[in-house]
Amino acid sequence: MAAITQIATIIISVILVILIMLQVKGNALGSLLGGEAGGGIARTRRGLEKTIFRITVFLCIAFLGISLFSVVATT
Numbered sequence: 001m002a003a004i005t006q007i008a009t010i011i012i013s014v015i016l017v018i019l020i021m022l023q024v025k026g027n028a029l030g031s032l033l034g035g036e037a038g039g040g041i042a043r044t045r046r047g048l049e050k051t052i053f054r055i056t057v058f059l060c061i062a063f064l065g066i067s068l069f070s071v072v073a074t075t
Contacts, residue, residue: 005070012063019056023049 045053 001073002070005066005073008066009063009070012059012066016056016059016063019052019059022052023056
């Protein structure tokens with residue numbers, strides 16, 4: 001059971017990294033590190049961007065749940 005939770009945690013974490021990188025605004029990697037602030041303009045997520053955001057939130061919750069389950073199951 002521990003191996004399954006470890007594999008699931010690794011897979012979810014890799015997918016989360018990819019999805020978070022897809023959400024980065026700007027043209028270069030410098031914007032990821034705060035190089036381009038975007039002027040503080042808030043805008044609404046639509047279409048694919050909204051879907052990616054919702055999947056990211058779901059995977060974050062799943063990652064947290066699997067991690068907590070793993071801790072409880074091993075103690």
